[in-house]
Amino acid sequence: EAGVAQSPRYKIIEKRQSVAFWCNPISGHATLYWYQQILGQGPKLLIQFQNNGVVDDSQLPKDRFSAERLKGVDSTLKIQPAKLEDSAVYLCASGHSGSDTGNEQFFGPGTRLTVL
Amino acid sequence: RKEVEQDPGPFNVPEGATVAFNCTYSNSASQSFFWYRQDCRKEPKLLMSVYSSGNEDGRFTAQLNRASQYISLLIRDSKLSDSATYLCVVNPPLSDKLIFGTGTRLQVFP
Numbered sequence: 001e002a003g004v005a006q007s008p009r010y011k012i013i014e015k016r017q018s019v020a021f022w023c024n025p026i027s028g029h030a031t032l033y034w035y036q037q038i039l040g041q042g043p044k045l046l047i048q049f050q051n052n053g054v055v056d057d058s059q060l061p062k063d064r065f066s067a068e069r070l071k072g073v074d075s076t077l078k079i080q081p082a083k084l085e086d087s088a089v090y091l092c093a094s095g096h097s098g099s100d101t102g103n104e105q106f107f108g109p110g111t112r113l114t115v116l
Numbered sequence: 117r118k119e120v121e122q123d124p125g126p127f128n129v130p131e132g133a134t135v136a137f138n139c140t141y142s143n144s145a146s147q148s149f150f151w152y153r154q155d156c157r158k159e160p161k162l163l164m165s166v167y168s169s170g171n172e173d174g175r176f177t178a179q180l181n182r183a184s185q186y187i188s189l190l191i192r193d194s195k196l197s198d199s200a201t202y203l204c205v206v207n208p209p210l211s212d213k214l215i216f217g218t219g220t221r222l223q224v225f226p
Contacts, residue, residue, distance in 0.1 A: 031212055042203050042216030056213055091159060107159035
């Protein structure tokens with residue numbers, strides 16, 4: 001079974017530039033999550049999708065971050081404009097909603113963003 | 117108070133040692149609990165779920181104490197390959213989302 005795919009793996013930009021990340025979840029997984037992981041910290045949820053609808057975006061800085069999952073499969077996360085403090089690894093995860101296995105989430109390899 | 121708190125470590129232990137990590141959570145109504153493992157520069161992966169009755173998987177034992185709101189992970193007979201960061205994860209009530217602790221770093225040396 002193919003895992004969660006993300007691209008790019010690395011991105012270096014200057015502050016105030018824009019950047020976009022792409023995620024393709026595991027086939028059949030209705031739920032998709034974007035996390036931000038700053039060095040030395042655990043992942044922090046930014047946004048959760050159920051199919052193509054947003055379930056939770058309470059932690060998403062909406063003045064600069066946006067995300068979409070138009071067809072309920074792939075998703076993109078955008079930052080515009082980027083700030084120095086956005087330097088982090090952006091992890092995408094997917095899972096079955098209401099699974100008997102206790103909502104295990106499967107993570108992609110992440111995109112490591114450096115803002116200069 | 118943080119929703120999930122862990123000692124960041126690092127814990128440096130010799131091969132064969134037994135090591136234990138604790139984690140506390142703030143929301144007493146939390147439903148599910150997990151330990152995830154994250155290797156350096158890799159993504160987190162589920163290590164094990166934590167059940168009220170406690171559960172064991174080989175050298176790993178996880179326990180939950182709801183009264184004191186803490187979760188523990190015990191690793192027996194540590195291997196070099198156990199070196200990683202162990203993330204305590206809590207699922208709050210009425211939600212699919214997961215809340216991660218900062219992680220506890222374990223380094224096993226020969």
